[in-house]
Amino acid sequence: MKFLTQHLYKIGFISEDDFYFFKIIHDVKAAVKEITGFYRIYHSARWVGGKLVIRIARALSAAxxxxxxxxFADVLRRGSIVQSKALPQERNEPEILALPRLVLTPHRRSFGRFRQLIDAINRAECA
Structure with missing residues (x-):
């Protein structure tokens, strides 16, 4: 962590938001809780062209x-985050076609904000 803050952050190779991309945990129970919480609603993600498709275990409420x-408007290059079914390009993953999706067109930077988005998805109210 010292190297990240004193070298990479100091010279601008990483941003403050990048520190949200990971968590340092020193306790096994806390690590298990973090991992299971990470996959509470979030399932996986993939790029389809310029769109990020976030597969989720349960649909979220409209609110x-x-x-x-x-x-998370700041992560969007254009448009908005929309709830969707699988995109046609995802037919090659039939085992997860039924999962609901969140589709967005983000900037491809500030990946720490994507981690914050996943955390917010996992805290969100389901439909």
């Missing part, structure tokens, strides 16, 4: 999607 759009 939750609206809240995500308000809190």
């Amino acid at each position: 939750s999607v609206a809240e995500l759009n308000n809190k």
Whole structure:
């Protein structure tokens, strides 16, 4: 951590938001809680062209999607976060076609903000 803050951050190779991309945990129970919480609703993600498709275990409420759009407008290159079914390009993953999706067109930077988005998805109210 010292190297990250004193070298990479100091000279601008990483941003403050990048520190949200990971967590340092020193306790096994806390690590298990972190991992299971990470996959509470979030399942996986993939890029389809310029769109990020976030696969989720359960659909979110309309209010939750609206809240995500308000809190994470800064990560969007254009458009909004929309709840969707699988995109046609995802047919090659039939085992997860039924999962609901959140689709967005983000900037490809500030990946720490993506971690914050995943955390917000996992705290969101389901439909």
